[in-house]
Amino acid sequence: ETGVTQTPRHLVMGMTNKKSLKCEQHLGHNAMYWYKQSAKKPLELMFVYNFKEQTENNSVPSRFSPECPNSSHLFLHLHTLQPEDSALYLCASSQDQLAGYPTDTQYFGPGTRLTVL
Amino acid sequence: QQQVKQSPQSLIVQKGGISIINCAYENTAFDYFPWYQQFPGKGPALLIAIRPDVSEKKEGRFTISFNKSAKQFSLHIMDSQPGDSATYFCAASMETSGSRLTFGEGTQLTVNP
Numbered sequence: 766e767t768g769v770t771q772t773p774r775h776l777v778m779g780m781t782n783k784k785s786l787k788c789e790q791h792l793g794h795n796a797m798y799w800y801k802q803s804a805k806k807p808l809e810l811m812f813v814y815n816f817k818e819q820t821e822n823n824s825v826p827s828r829f830s831p832e833c834p835n836s837s838h839l840f841l842h843l844h845t846l847q848p849e850d851s852a853l854y855l856c857a858s859s860q861d862q863l864a865g866y867p868t869d870t871q872y873f874g875p876g877t878r879l880t881v882l
Numbered sequence: 883q884q885q886v887k888q889s890p891q892s893l894i895v896q897k898g899g900i901s902i903i904n905c906a907y908e909n910t911a912f913d914y915f916p917w918y919q920q921f922p923g924k925g926p927a928l929l930i931a932i933r934p935d936v937s938e939k940k941e942g943r944f945t946i947s948f949n950k951s952a953k954q955f956s957l958h959i960m961d962s963q964p965g966d967s968a969t970y971f972c973a974a975s976m977e978t979s980g981s982r983l984t985f986g987e988g989t990q991l992t993v994n995p
Contacts, residue, residue, distance in 0.1 A: 769925070796981060805891065807985040808926070808971065821982070855925050862980040868914040869981045873925030 768792065769874035771856050777880045780846060786877045788839040788856030796862035797839040798871065799831060802853040814839060815862040846881045853878050886974050888986025895993050901959040903989045905972035908953065912974040916983070917946065917957050920969045929970070930957070962993045 769790045778784050790797065799811040813821035814833040828850075830842040839856055853876040859869035887906045895901045905915075916931035932939045932946040932955065939946045945958040959966055972986040 805987060807886070807987050808983075810982065813982070815980075820980075857925070859981045862982070864978050864980045866980065867977060868916075868975045868983070870916075870928050870931075871981060871983065873918075873927065875923060875925050 769856060769858055769872050771854075771874035771877050773877060774875065775878045775880075777882065778843070778846065779882050780848070782846075783842070783844040785843065786841040786854055786856075786879075788841075788874055790837055790839075790856075790858040790872070790874075792858055792872060794858040794860050794872075795836050796859045796869070797833060797836070798857040798859075798862075799839065799841055800855040800857065800873075802855055802876065808855065812841075813862055820862060843879075846879075848881050851879055851881045886972060886984050886986045888972050888989060890989060891987065892990045893992070895962045895991065897962065897964060897993055897995050899962050899993075901962045901966070901991055901993070902956055903970050903972070903991070904954065904956045905974075905986050906952075906954045907974050907984075909974070909976070910953065911976045911978065912984075913977055914975045915946070915948065915955050916973050916975075917944075918971045918973065918985075920971065920988075922968075926971055959991075962991075964993045964995050967991055967993050 796815045801809045811825045812831045832840040855876045856874045857871040859871045917929045918926035919929040920926040943960045948955045970989045973983040
């Protein structure tokens with residue numbers, strides 16, 4: 766596979782469930798991102814990892830827990846979610862995420878469509 | 883102010899027409915302005931981008947026009963085709979924040995045959 770892949774593509778879960786979203790990038794990038802995409806709203810940046818280290822947590826509730834075991838893989842662990850958390854969750858990667866350098870292109874995966882009942 | 887305002891929310895154009903999507907920003911520190919294209923069931927993909935040292939950038943049928951004094955930039959799609967039907971997002975970032983992008987709300991473009 767090439768590019769950025771995400772699994773599962775669709776997920777339905779109850780508010781008491783625990784589930785995980787997986788992202789894998791095959792581009793040799795060092796930075797990975799989680800975004801939340803809701804209808805008619807801008808993409809919301811949730812977390813950023815650069816060289817496996819979290820560099821940004823955009824005030825995301827603790828019911829979302831990211832994990833980045835290596836530069837190619839990124840997980841988003843979900844627990845006790847709310848119905849308003851239903852959205853498309855997008856993973857992206859870029860070469861780096863270094864302040865003071867020109868912005869690198871971000872490459873997005875197809876997303877996981879999450880529905881919380 | 884980190885917001886990027888995008889308009890219109892939706893746009894319907896006839897095949898062969900010109901599609902124009904506009905964005906405005908407040909933060910004068912922004913120095914990179916990309917446009918992303920998203921098809922249903924896919925993630926956004928970079929379409930074209932511009933830096934503020936030029937006022938226009940053209941790639942095929944796609945052109946970004948940039949007005950630094952007005953803090954506005956726009957995407958023009960010439961000879962619009964049904965295959966261009968997608969959601970378009972403008973974004974902005976600044977070197978001091980690395981690759982952190984601030985996105986607009988998106989424009990759903992429909993090109994009728």
